Amino acid sequence: MQLYEMTLHQLSEMLADKLISSKELTQSVLERIQSLDSKLNAFITVDSNGALKQAESVDNKRLKGDSLCVIAGIPIGLKDNICLKNMRTTCGSKMLENYISPYNATVAQKLLAADAVIVGKLNMDEFAMGSSTENSYFGVTRNPYDITKVAGGSSGGCAAAVSCGEVIAALGSDTGGSVRQPASFCGVVGLKPTYGSVSRYGLVAFASSLDQIGPVCKCVKDTAIMYSAIVGGDKLDMTSQNKEYPNFEVGQKDLKGLRIGLPVDMYENITEPDVLERFENAIRLLEKNGARIRRISIAETGYALPAYYVISSAEASSNLARFDGVRYGFRAQNIQSIDELFVKTRSQGFGDECKRRIMLGTSVLSEGYYDEYYSKAVKAAKMMTHNVKQLFESVDIIATPTCAETAFDIGKKVDDPVKMYNSDIFTVLANLTGVPAISVPCGCAGNGLPVGIQLMADSFCEQTLFDAAYWLESLVNAPERGCEDV
Amino acid sequence: MSDYETVIGLETHAELNTKTKIFCGCKNEFGSEANSNVCPVCLGLPGALPVLNEKVVEYAVKMGLALNCTINSVSALARKNYFYPDLPKAYQISQSYLPLCVNGYVEFLYNGSISRVRINRIHIEEDAGKLVHSENGEDKTYIDFNRCGVPLIEIVSEPDIHSSGEAVAYLKTLKSILRYLDICDCKMQEGSIRCDVNVSHNRKGGPLGTRCEMKNVNSFSAVGRAIEFEIKRQKQLLADGSSIVQQTRRWDDIMGRSFVMRTKENADDYRYFQEPDIPPFEVSKQKIEELSALIPQLPNIKIIRYVTELGISVKDAEFIADNIELSAFFDECVVSARHRPKSYCDWIMGELVKYLNSHSISFGQTRLTVGGLNDMLDAIANGIISNSAAKKVFEVLLEDQKSVDEIINELGLAQLNDISQLEVIAEQVLSSNEKSVQDYKSGKTNALGYLVGQCMKVSNGKADPVRMKEILLSYLML
Numbered sequence: 001m002q003l004y005e006m007t008l009h010q011l012s013e014m015l016a017d018k019l020i021s022s023k024e025l026t027q028s029v030l031e032r033i034q035s036l037d038s039k040l041n042a043f044i045t046v047d048s049n050g051a052l053k054q055a056e057s058v059d060n061k062r063l064k065g066d067s068l069c070v071i072a073g074i075p076i077g078l079k080d081n082i083c084l085k086n087m088r089t090t091c092g093s094k095m096l097e098n099y100i101s102p103y104n105a106t107v108a109q110k111l112l113a114a115d116a117v118i119v120g121k122l123n124m125d126e127f128a129m130g131s132s133t134e135n136s137y138f139g140v141t142r143n144p145y146d147i148t149k150v151a152g153g154s155s156g157g158c159a160a161a162v163s164c165g166e167v168i169a170a171l172g173s174d175t176g177g178s179v180r181q182p183a184s185f186c187g188v189v190g191l192k193p194t195y196g197s198v199s200r201y202g203l204v205a206f207a208s209s210l211d212q213i214g215p216v217c218k219c220v221k222d223t224a225i226m227y228s229a230i231v232g233g234d235k236l237d238m239t240s241q242n243k244e245y246p247n248f249e250v251g252q253k254d255l256k257g258l259r260i261g262l263p264v265d266m267y268e269n270i271t272e273p274d275v276l277e278r279f280e281n282a283i284r285l286l287e288k289n290g291a292r293i294r295r296i297s298i299a300e301t302g303y304a305l306p307a308y309y310v311i312s313s314a315e316a317s318s319n320l321a322r323f324d325g326v327r328y329g330f331r332a333q334n335i336q337s338i339d340e341l342f343v344k345t346r347s348q349g350f351g352d353e354c355k356r357r358i359m360l361g362t363s364v365l366s367e368g369y370y371d372e373y374y375s376k377a378v379k380a381a382k383m384m385t386h387n388v389k390q391l392f393e394s395v396d397i398i399a400t401p402t403c404a405e406t407a408f409d410i411g412k413k414v415d416d417p418v419k420m421y422n423s424d425i426f427t428v429l430a431n432l433t434g435v436p437a438i439s440v441p442c443g444c445a446g447n448g449l450p451v452g453i454q455l456m457a458d459s460f461c462e463q464t465l466f467d468a469a470y471w472l473e474s475l476v477n478a479p480e481r482g483c484e485d486v
Numbered sequence: 487m488s489d490y491e492t493v494i495g496l497e498t499h500a501e502l503n504t505k506t507k508i509f510c511g512c513k514n515e516f517g518s519e520a521n522s523n524v525c526p527v528c529l530g531l532p533g534a535l536p537v538l539n540e541k542v543v544e545y546a547v548k549m550g551l552a553l554n555c556t557i558n559s560v561s562a563l564a565r566k567n568y569f570y571p572d573l574p575k576a577y578q579i580s581q582s583y584l585p586l587c588v589n590g591y592v593e594f595l596y597n598g599s600i601s602r603v604r605i606n607r608i609h610i611e612e613d614a615g616k617l618v619h620s621e622n623g624e625d626k627t628y629i630d631f632n633r634c635g636v637p638l639i640e641i642v643s644e645p646d647i648h649s650s651g652e653a654v655a656y657l658k659t660l661k662s663i664l665r666y667l668d669i670c671d672c673k674m675q676e677g678s679i680r681c682d683v684n685v686s687h688n689r690k691g692g693p694l695g696t697r698c699e700m701k702n703v704n705s706f707s708a709v710g711r712a713i714e715f716e717i718k719r720q721k722q723l724l725a726d727g728s729s730i731v732q733q734t735r736r737w738d739d740i741m742g743r744s745f746v747m748r749t750k751e752n753a754d755d756y757r758y759f760q761e762p763d764i765p766p767f768e769v770s771k772q773k774i775e776e777l778s779a780l781i782p783q784l785p786n787i788k789i790i791r792y793v794t795e796l797g798i799s800v801k802d803a804e805f806i807a808d809n810i811e812l813s814a815f816f817d818e819c820v821v822s823a824r825h826r827p828k829s830y831c832d833w834i835m836g837e838l839v840k841y842l843n844s845h846s847i848s849f850g851q852t853r854l855t856v857g858g859l860n861d862m863l864d865a866i867a868n869g870i871i872s873n874s875a876a877k878k879v880f881e882v883l884l885e886d887q888k889s890v891d892e893i894i895n896e897l898g899l900a901q902l903n904d905i906s907q908l909e910v911i912a913e914q915v916l917s918s919n920e921k922s923v924q925d926y927k928s929g930k931t932n933a934l935g936y937l938v939g940q941c942m943k944v945s946n947g948k949a950d951p952v953r954m955k956e957i958l959l960s961y962l963m964l
Contacts, residue, residue, distance in 0.1 A: 082533075083533045091532070096532070099532070101526075101531065101532065101533065102526065103526050103531075105533060201534070201535050202534075203533055204533045205532075205533070205763075208762035208763050236535060237537075237763075238537055238538065238763065239535075239763060239764075314759060317567075317757075318565050318576075318759070321569065321576030321577060322530050322532070322574060322576045324569060324571075324576060326571045327529070327574060327629075328531075338571055365757035365759055366757060367755045374759060
C-alpha cells in the first residue's frame with residue numbers, strides 16, 4: 001500500500017512511531033499530484049518546495065523529541081478561497097488570478113501552528129458558486145472515479161484530491177452543500193460544521209450567514225481529527241461561538257437507541273433509483289445495529305432551495321462588490337472613467353455564474369423587491385430553523401441522501417442553472433438552519449459511482465454525527481477507490 | 487409668499503474620538519502618513535471580518551442619552567451598498583432598521599426662547615477613505631484609507647427647524663454637547679463634524695413639502711449660507727408657480743450656491759440588509775445606567791438655566807457654558823451662594839477671561855478656587871480692598887495658592903479706613919493745594935475730584951475713596 005492511499009490517523013501513528021517521515025509522505029503525495037493532476041485538475045497552485053521544506057522542519061522537530069499534534073507532518077490542501085500568506089488565493093476566478101493575501105485565515109493559522117504540511121490550493125467553482133467545479137476560471141476538476149464526470153462542487157478540488165490521494169485531507173467551504181456534495185460524488189467524507197463553530201476569518205466570503213469551513217477526509221475518524229484541529233471561537237469572527245469544544249473522537253458509542261428521522265416526503269426529489277436503494281440499504285444496516293428509525297416530515301422544506309438562492313445571492317452581491325479593480329486583483333484596461341473601471345473590470349473579471357448571482361442578489365435586495373423576496377426568504381429560513389430545532393427534540397439524526405444523483409457528465413448542466421441548483425436540494429437545509437451535516441459514502445451505484453448519505457444533527461452535536469457516521473462507515477462497504485487507472 | 491413655512495432637517499455626522507477604529511484595532515488618528523493606519527479589515531481585503539468596537543457603542547449611547555433618546559435594547563448593523571473608490575468593501579457598515587438610539591429631543595436657547603428639535607435617531611457607522619486628486623497636472627487620483635473605519639455617529643433630526651439661524655444654533659448645541667461628553671474632537675477643519683441639510687416648504691398647517699437635500703456642507707457658517715440659498719431658490723420656484731422637484735444638491739461654498747447632483751429618479755438604491763458578519767447586539771439596562779451616570783449637566787441646559795434662573799446675559803451664558811471648566815467653576819460659585827451669580831459672572835467674563843487669553847492657558851491651569859474668589863468678593867464688600875486693588879489680588883489668586891488675607895497683607899493693599907489717618911492726609915493735601923480749594927469754594931465742583939485723586943496718590947491708592955471724599959467735603963464746608 002502506498003503512503004498516499006492511507007488515512008490520516010494511520011499516517012499520524014506511523015509518523016509518531018517514526019516508521020515514516022513527513023518528507024517521505026509529502027513526496028508520496030507530490031508524486032501522486034505529478035502523475036494525476038494533469039488529468040484531474042484538482043489543484044490551482046501546488047507548492048512542492050514549500051511543502052517539502054515544511055515536512056523537513058516537522059521531521060526535525062520530531063527528531064528533537066518535540067511533542068507534536070496529531071496532524072503534524074500530514075499533507076493537507078486548502079480550497080482556494082482560504083487565505084494563506086505567500087500563496088495566491090484565486091477563488092477560482094480571473095478576478096483574483098494573481099492575488100496573494102497578506103494574512104493567514106484563522107484555520108490556516110491553526111493548521112500551521114499544528115505543523116501540518118500545506119501542499120497547495122485546490123480548485124473550486126468561482127467564488128464557491130456552483131455544484132460541479134465547472135465554473136472555475138482554471139478549468140473543471142474531474143471525478144477520479146470517471147474523468148468524464150464532474151467531481152461536484154464547489155469544493156470539487158478538495159474532494160477529488162482527497163479521493164485519489166493527492167492530499168491526505170483538505171479544508172473546503174460549504175455554503176449550500178459545497179463540501180458534502182463533492183464528497184458524495186468522489187466517495188469521501190465531508191463535514192459542514194455547525195455555523196459559528198469554525199472561524200470564517202480569512203475565508204473569502206460568498207454568503208456570510210451560510211458559509212462554513214469544513215474538512216474533506218478519507219474516513220470519519222480523520223474528519224473528527226481535522227474538525228478538532230479547526231474548531232473553536234475566534235476573536236476575529238463575531239459570528240464564531242466561543243465555547244468549550246471537546247476533542248472529537250469516534251468509536252466510543254454504539255448505535256443502540258440512536259433516533260434517526262427520515263424525511264420521506266423529500267425522497268420524491270431523488271432522480272436515480274440506485275441512490276435511493278443505497279440510501280435505504282444504509283438505513284437498514286443502521287436499524288439492524290440498534291438505531292431507531294422513524295419517518296418524519298420537516299415542514300416548509302419546499303422553501304429551502306428558493307430561500308437559499310435568494311439569501312445566498314443577496315449576500316454574495318454585496319460580498320463580491322469589493323472586486324472593483326481599484327485596489328487589487330484584475331483591472332480592465334483602456335478605461336476613461338471610474339464608472340467604466342467598475343463596469344469593465346467586473347464584466348471581464350467575473351464568470352457567468354457569478355454575474356448571474358450578483359444580478360439575482362442585487363435584484364432581490366432592491367427597493368420594491370426586498371419585501372417580496374429577501375425578507376420572505378429570511379422569514380422562511382427562520383421558520384425552518386425553528387422547525388428543525390423542534391424535530392431534534394424527538395430525533396438525534398436526520399438522514400437523507402446527500403444528493404439526488406451520482407456524479408453527472410461534465411457539461412451536462414452548465415446551460416441549465418436551475419437544474420444545477422436542484423443539485424443542492426438535500427444540503428441547503430443544514431446551511432439555512434445552521435446545523436451540522438456530514439456526508440458519508442454508502443456504496444456505489446450500478447454505474448460504479450459513489451453514493452453519499454447525509455446525516456444532520458442539532459447545532460453543536462457534531463459528536464453525535466461522528467458516532468453515527470463511524471458505525472455507518474464500518475457497516476457499509478466503502479466504495480472501491482477508482483482512481484488507480486485514471 | 488409669507489404663507490409658506492420653511493422646514494429644515496439635519497443629518498449630522500460626528501467622528502468619535504475612540505482610540506481605535508470601529509471594526510479593527512487600527513489607530514483612529516487624524517493626520518498620519520497616508521495609508522499607515524490600515525489593516526486587512528479596514529482595507530476590506532478578501533476574507534477579513536469586522537469586529538465591533540464596544541467603545542463606539544458606549545460613545546453613541548452617551549450621545550443618545552444626552553439627546554433624551556430611547557436606547558434600543560437590541561440593535562443591529564446593516565450594509566449600505568454602493569460603489570465608490572474610497573469605499574473598499576463597496577458597502578458601508580451602518581445601521582438601518584434597528585439603530586442604537588431613537589426618539590429623542592434637544593432643547594436650546596434661540597432668539598430668546600427655548601427651541602426644541604426632536605431627534606429621529608442616532609446610529610453608528612464607519613467612515614470612508616479620502617480621495618486625493620493630484621494637483622501637479624497629472625491625471626491621477628490617490629486614495630488614503632486611513633479614515634476608513636473611523637467611527638461615526640449620524641444624528642438625524644426631525645424637520646423641526648425653521649430658519650438658518652436656528653439650524654446653526656442647533657448644530658452649535660450638538661457640537662458643545664459632543665465636547666462635553668468628550669466623544670468627538672469637534673475640529674471642523676478636520677471634518678470631524680459634517681452635515682447634510684434637508685429643506686422644504688409647506689403652507690402653514692399643511693402637509694410637508696417636497697424636500698431637497700444638500701451635501702458637502704462643511705462648516706456651520708456654510709450651513710447658514712446653504713440654507714439661505716435653498717430657501718430663496720425654493721421660494722422663488724413657488725412664487726413662479728413651479729413645484730419643487732426632489733433633488734440631492736451639492737453645496738459649493740466658494741461659488742455660494744448649490745448644484746444638482748441627482749434627482750429622485752436616479753436616486754441611489756443602497757439595498758440595505760442586515761450585516762451578516764456582526765450579530766445583533768444588546769445594550770443592557772445596567773450599561774445604560776452606568777453611562778447615564780457619567781453624563782454631566784449639558785451646556786444647552788446650562789445656558790437655559792443661566793439666563794432664565796440666574797439672570798445672566800445670553801452672550802455671557804453661552805460663553806461660560808461653552809467652556810466645560812469655566813462653567814463647572816461658575817456652577818460651584820453659584821452653589822456656594824456667598825455672592826450674587828452676576829458678580830461671579832462679571833469676574834469670570836472680565837478679569838479671568840482676560841488673564842486666560844493673555845496667557846493662552848485654560849482655566850484648569852490656574853489656581854483659582856471658589857473659596858478664594860468668594861473671600862476676595864467679601865473683602866470688596868466689606869470695604870477692605872478697593873475694586874482696583876481687588877484686580878491685583880485676583881491675579882495672585884490665579885497664580886498662587888495663597889489666602890486673600892495673605893495677599894492683601896503682602897501687597898499692602900488694605901484700604902485705609904481709619905478716620906484719623908484719613909484726616910491727616912486730607913489736611914496735608916488741602917494745605918498744599920490752596921488753589922484747588924479756592925476753586926472749589928468759588929463753585930468749581932470739579933476741583934473735588936482732583937483733590938480726592940491727590941489724596942489717593944498720597945495714600946498710595948490705599949485710602950477708601952468714598953470716605954476720603956466725605957472727609958474732604960467736611961473740611962471744605964468749614
